[in-house]
Amino acid sequence: DAMVIQNPRYQVTQFGKPVTLSCSQTLNHNVMYWYQQKSSQAPKLLFHYYDKDFNNEADTPDNFQSRRPNTSFCFLDIRSPGLGDAAMYLCATSRDWFSYEQYFGPGTRLTVT
C-alpha cells in the first residue's frame, strides 16, 4: 500500500544533542510537510517542500532544518534540541500544493532529556 513512513517512531535525545527524523513516501507526491504537534494542540507547520523548493514558515526556529534529497525522502534536523522541542513530529504529503488532502505518517515522538 502507498503510504507515508516515519522513522523512528520514538526518539530520545539529550539536551543540545543533534537529532534527525526521517520521512519517506511511496505516493510520489510533489509536496512534503513537517509539522510539530505538542500535547493537546493543533499541528503547527514548520516547513514544506514543493518538489525541491523549500519553504520555511516565518516563525520556525533556526534550530530546525530540513533536507529533501529526492522525491521520496525528507529529513528534519534539530541542531540543538531544547526541552521545549519535545513534541510529536508529523510528516505529511500531498499530490500538489493547492486544495488537496494531506496524507500523514504515524509521527515521531521526540523526548528531550
Place this chain on the structure above:
Amino acid sequence: SQQGEEDPQALSIQEGENATMNCSYKTSINNLQWYRQNSGRGLVHLILIRSNEREKHSGRLRVTLDTSKKSSSLLITASRAADTASYFCATDGEGSSNTGKLIFGQGTTLQVKP
C-alpha cells in the same frame, strides 16, 4: 494567526448516539478539511468540502459549510467506540492569496463510551 476554532473542546457520548463538532474560521477560504487523529498517531483525512459546496457526505459523516457565517460542522451518526479520537478542521488560508498550506484548529476530543 490561528484560522480554525473548534467547539466543543471535548465531547463524550454513548455508542449509537450522534456527535456534532463545529469549526469557525476567520478569513475567506477555498476549501475546508476535516481530519481524525487517534491517540499518539498521525492524522487521517476524512473529508474535503469546497467553498462552493454546502454539504457533503461520506459514510456516517456529514459535513456542512456556511461561508456566510464562516463555520462548518462535522456530524458523525450512529457513533462507535472506534470513533474515539480527536477531530481537527483545517482551512487553506486566505482565498485571494491562497498558498495551499493548511491551518488547523485546536480540535475536538471525542470519547464514545461502549
